[in-house]
Amino acid sequence: MPAPFDVTDFGVLPDHDHTDAAPGIRAALHAAGAVPGPALLRFPPGEYHLWPDAARCRELYVSNTVGDDPRHRDKAIALVVEAAEDLAIEGEGARLVLHGLQTTFAVIDSRRVRLSGLEFDFAVPTVVDATVVGAGVEAGRAYRVIRVPAATLFSVEGASVRWHGEVLGSGAEAWSGHDALEYTQIHDPARRRTWRGHNPLFERVRTVRTVGERDIRVDYEHAEEPADLGLVYSMRQTTRDHPGGLVLDSSGVTLSRMRFRFLHGFGVVAQTSRDVTVEECEFQTPPGSGRHSAGFADFLQFSGCSGRAVVRDCLFDGPHDDPINVHGSYLRVTGQPDPRTLELEYPHRETAGFPQFAPGDQVEIVDRATLQAVASATVLRARQPSGRDHDRPLRRVVVTVEADLPGDLAGWTAAENLTRTPSVRIAGNTFRNVPTRGVLVTTRRAVLIEGNRFERTGMAAVYVSCDAGEWWESGPVRELTIRGNEFVDPGGPAVFLDPATTGCDAGRPVHSGVVVTGNRFVLDGVPALDAKSTHGIRFHGNGIVRLGADAPDIVLRSCSDVHVET
Template identity: 25%
Template sequence: MTFKLQQYYLFILVLILGCSFTVKGQTQNGASLLFDESIAGDATPLLLETLKNLDNENIKVLKFKKGIYHFYPDKALERYTQVANHNSSVVKTAFPIFDRHDLTIDGQGSTFIFHGLIIPFSIENSSNIRIKNVSIDWGMSFHSEGIIVANNLEQKTFDMKISKDYPYEIRKGQLVFIKEYYEHSIGQSILFDPETRATAFHTEAYTSLTTKSKTATQSNVDAIKYKYPVDLRSPDYAKIGIEDKLTAEQLEPGLIRIYGHTKKIPEVGKVVVMKGEQGYNRFAPAFHITFSSDVSFNNIDVHHACGMGLIAENTKNISIDNFNVTPSQGRIISTTADATHFVGCSGKIEIKNCLFSSQLDDAVNVHGIYQQITEILGDHKVAIKVGHFQQQGFTIGKQNDKIGIVNLQKSFFATEEMTLKAVEKINGRYQVISFNEVLPRSLKVGDYIENLDAYPELLVQNCRIINNRARGLLLSTPRKIVIENSFFSTEMEAILAPVESGYWYESGSVLDLTIRNNIFQDCATGGQNKGVIRFETDNESDHIAFENILISNNVFNQFDNLIVEANNVNMLEFVGNTINDSKNHESLYPDNPAIMVNHSRNLLFKNNQFSGKATEILRKDKMSSNIILK
């Protein structure tokens, strides 16, 4: 072959390599792959095939031509899935990102509409994953809505108008909503105001609807004895001793009368949001991340999910920017649980420029997991029990992670430390944990273990948290936390720092928290007697649980009195804040002070401007000391 001919063939090869390759539904250009709307009817099959062959093709970027794409579970990847704070079940996923590295998925402004029980994005054992420019929604929602059009306070009935968006049937007096691949009863419910699009004022007086009562007839049920403790809240046991209380009657198609509610009867014009029974209504978060690192989300809208918008477990370094959880399609709510949730994560979590609106639980929850020691199996090994049924299968950490031993009767902090050698999962509840070191002599059955390495730093910046049920931020990490330049208007506390050891078993404590330059607008409207910012433990103890708190230069526009509730706190400064009477509602608890302090010490309140309703600024118990109000 002559030199000129060689040059010619080389030129042709370079030309070919530089060109795009097109097959049905996708176009490849180097390391980038573009999907087009020819697959929009059900993009799942081609997407799965593409993900399976990414390594062979050396693809690093998946793009979608801007459009609306549907994803169905019928041809999605199916696996038995255990997701923290969700139900364990066989669930399918459309984007199984398993053992992937340096991958970008760019929707380019597309909307992805999912159908039925399917997890849109499942990210496992992966790193450097970037997802951007996409909206997530469901064709049919996992919740249902009914507007109150009439009530009878004497007969204690109310009538709901239910639109065609929420198909239903009545089975022996029980209202059941029918979805694609799913159904739910009334179950957990809450009242919303259609004018404000927020939870109704004092909704706790009206909802949840009292759907259950104690069973009237039993025989020898009390004689059943379990060898081991059982979780009576789990779906396996939750129906024992409980029967249906509410009954439903159809007056005409789309108009339902409800009988048997024993709280206050909902007002005409309000909207009841219903999502089914607890333990049966969290199956499909929009994003699930586990045992991964360096995951980022940019320009994401999550309009709905059966559970959380984003749930991350055992993952290091997560960044979300312009990640918005908002309703769509005329619905009054977005996700049926938290907007975002982080369990056993590490590194740094950054949450910037986000809107979390109208979800049926908290905006952000960051914590670890307590696991209780049930047996001591040798010098290096213990057995543990996972406490809450929706934490089943959770892995406390990886090899050589630092594990703390916690006895809450003695301290809220670890009294001994060891390093993890291995975790053997026998089943979802029961695991065997081995350590590199000999177990300390002080260890005993009933103690908790927590992963001291599995707590992240947290930044929440320029965010807006509004119109949701429950809290704004739940903070349980001892690493540095900064909450700044954000807006809060929530049904319960705006910011809650808990030590929670007996229900969800969510471990962690706050030891370095700054809350600055935020606006708090009419929080705690639901009716629970709690402060806007609250530090709380579920363990009756005078031990210190929280330290090094700075709350500065915030504005509280509040209808009610209680602003800060400090329990078991050491070293808190509340400085330069402004407290105003919003005058938007009547006080629910007019006898409360603005600041309530229990079992705390070394608290300073100075240079604050107060024009609220409270006639008492500070109330403290006898156990608290060195509390200065200037």
Template identity: 35%
Template sequence: MKQSRKIVVFMLFVLATWMLTPYYAMAYDDASNAIMHDVVQEGSWIQQDTPSVVDATYGGEQPKSASMPTVIDVTYYGAKPNTQEDSAVPVQRAIAAAAAVDGPVILNFPEGRYDFYAEDAEKRPYYISNTASESENPDVTKTIGLLLKDMKQVTVEGNGSLFMLHGKMTTFVIDQSEDIEIRNVRVDYERPTMSEVKVLEISSNYMDVEVNQDSLYEIRGGQVYWVSEPNKAGARYWEFKDGIAQEYDPDQNITWRTGNPVSSATSVQELKANTLRLNYNQAPNTAVGHVFQIRDGVRSQVGSFIHKSKNVTWKHVTMHYTHGLGIIGQFSENLTFEDMTFAPREETGRTATGFADFIQASGVKGKLKIMNSTFRGAHDDVINVHGTHLEVVRKPAPNQIVVRFMHHQTYGFEAFFPGDAIEFIDNSTLTSVGSGKVVQATRMNDREITLTLEEDVPPTIGTGVVIENATWAPEVEIKGNHFSRIPTRGILLSTRGKSIIEDNVFERMQMSGILIASDAQTWYESGMVQDVTIRNNTFIENGNPVIQIHPENTKYAGPVHRNINIEGNTFQMLDNTVLFAKSTDGIRFSNNKITRTHPNTNPNEQVAFHLLESNHISIEGNEFEGEGVNRTVLLDRTPADEVTISPEQQLHVNDKGVLKSISIAAGNDQTTVKATASSEATQYNGDAKYAIDGNPSTFWHSQWIPYAPLPQSITLELSMKSVVSGLSYLPRQEGYNGNITRL
């Protein structure tokens, strides 16, 4: 009997201890695609220095098998949603626990708000394409909310949670990982690095504006300084005074780049909290209700970064704001974005979502899919798919070349790997002049890489040649998306892989809806397209031209792009061009509907089709509706026998050409004339010399970081006395701004 009583007492002690310990039962429900989390707690929380991994079970009873994911709940590691306490370190602990699991893992965030502060976040250096130069941002360190590095089979399940960032941060970095899924997450900033003011009243010499509730500011010496929220020590994470601006018209739901109305004011008065009077010699030309969006110009962070990873999927993710570029995939394979939303949180009253592009794929291979998503409120292009041209600078050995990153905002990252196929591209014609295979890539410094090839470099390869990595060029499917409130383009596409752009809506892009480019003298974004289908899309009052096939070659030595099929689309047109195509072999424009949304008082002032140095083109079976709809086809150095046009369309063909060479710029000879300007955006290839270089793809641009207010001027100085019989002026070929108004 004594022994039995001891056993009973021991069992009661074990039971009491168990009842005082939190019990976690978790199950993963495939049908509802959600985590069900049930916490039963008796007594008080027992703090553990090293929390154990919690296994997922189905119904809490079945034993774990290899196919069942392990669930790591971030609250078990100290994350406290809805408290505004810093989740950075607890989430790091949870990720470390996930990394220790052999098999699939779900990193679970019970629904709520999770705050991430820059102070204790992960910090790692990453060189990211198209971000910032050495002088703009000498420190490439990224401040990271969630770092998934060297991980496999991990799902981040947000359950609709809001991740709130404090300071300039990169939300996710997925580095050298495989089979990763991010889902059911929303991301925003406590204080976005974008400030917004709404026009309340305007007169000839002042403008009253309402500052958005999230746009913190201080007035010092009669000037506005935009500031962040205080950090943990009470100081500011960041501040700026000048900045780049866009204007938003809510009635038309459009934005465009403009001057900064705050920094250009002669003085500022605070009428009351969040209401300012901006004084001018001459007030800006705007309207009551318009919103100005103001940001600094340095892309020091990105929204999220996918680096050297494979099979990465994003589902049901909302980005309410991103500092710098949005989501960047760089030298990664098989990326899927489905049911994404890029838009401000409605309750904030903000109108801008992004600092720059929303999704950029730079050196991606395999499949790139962007499906059923909404993109609204960027400060640059929505989607940009491209590689990078690096210029050949020397040949240290017969089978070696040293190549260099040329654009100031793209450098430092690994751009070649053993086994990669490369092509040598003439930088003036953008056509291939040779090929090779990489055996070894050695990083020399931030700008230069030595490539060792299987075979000797062709003797003709020298300066004026760039290298394209032909291996890292994805197949692309962009389907079922809606683009709006974009100041530039919807899609930039430069990839050899088969590409389909289908069932999308492009609402009032201020530049082209789709641009197929490739260049080796400005942004150095590579990629000759070889199979593109643009099908069943709707283009609503897009910029000029709506679809632009415009490789930036300065000489023609054969086609750059090939096999582009444009069919079944609807174009709701302004007085602009439907299609501009240059240096392209094989264009089929068929069964599209082109309508005029407003009556055209000057019909055919713009051409419908501008075909420059292209061949094998058919324009057949299209419908043209509306008063004054453009019906002219311009053949510009394109032989008439290379174009097939079905007669029922009643199109007018003009083969005279409109691009006139300026004699002083012929042959790219600038020794007889010098161009100077009152302002130049030299850091963005906007030098005055580009106005007279004979290349229609380059242009002079006045300074816009910081903004140089109008008027601005350009002067052409001849080296000798000359008789000037006239001036032929070619406006900027891409975009809505840049027209000279007075000579």
């Protein structure tokens, strides 16, 4: 029987205005995590507010966020589970509202942790969803009326709009920006499609004024009538200063029946963790809120994980990047002091600062141009950043292996940790209002993508890359099964196998062992499967319906051992 705890026993009161619940929740988490056996911490139904002023702060380096930028070393975290074992946190009906810029939760250095039932949202989301509710031409000038959700804060300053966050305890605003901010994606509720595109809302502006509590009228210097009535322009800045949630150096972690109404920064990241499950969760804005963006970037990211990564029966609606991405990290080989030592570096500006290797791990060296293996070895020791401080260089890793490697590896090769690659099951999920891909996956262990529904993704629905030159996300797939899914009108190939090589050689494939079976494809001008440099493709038992523009059902580039049955 787990030891019971309740946050109200630590002075936390639900539905208590905007009182900061962070200190009491911190105390409750500490007490529940300190017991020697299983523990259960309960959040009674109601609304809880958490401010960054009293939040736990940690210096952390997280994949695909801000790299080693010193301005963003410290992350404010609303709910921290640290060094815990056999802990369950339950909160059906509990709504946690975050203020400012924070990570919703972090599970760090923990084993067998389960979070269930909690709902996370932000009082002021860092994405502005502006709907065009009026448009036309008056007195020879075009105009638009845009409506923003009640949660969006703004002020009109001359012929400009300043969007901003709340005023914090320090007296400073959490964030601010003007007009179109730095990035825009567009949502069409009528066609139920979302894409990245041009933002005309604040071009050639003559005047700006408020015409209601949430309506802003923008008049222009030109007379071209706007043709975007009803569209939603989702605008944000581009700095991913926080992970939306974090599972770090932990194992046996389950997120169940969680509701993520908004995630600031870079989604929920599972990093260098083992056996992580996300089940029956919703990534979607609150109904009736007027908001459309539930995430600042990706929804779920598995980086350098091992064991099993499972995502099942979830709803992914309204991200600003890919809903699910599973990958490792290639490090560039920059030096070779001796036959058993490699000097490596993080080459991408958004990923750096965390450890990659442990003694006994298997490392593979690949040619960056072809992604073909040129050597492999067992790690003996590594000098590398800790992921928790900046006492060591944040981009540099030195690895010593147990056997001699070929010489002259610097400059043209990259290294991957083969040990930190998970098997993956993605099943029973729904993907909608996605501007990019639905699922990105690059791992050499078994991958099953089964029984999902992909609705009008802006790009490919399932994307398999492997690249040592741009995002540096490793590695090849060796056993990928895609079965029983429904692909509805994707913006790119429904299944896209596209390793980032500079040349194609059917005799030296990057990917292998791909089975696409029992799926239903509803397509308009795109193929069901587009594959490059892949050996052993089986495409059978699939149904293909063409909506409009024709296209080949299958496109193959430098592939071998392909069997197709229609």
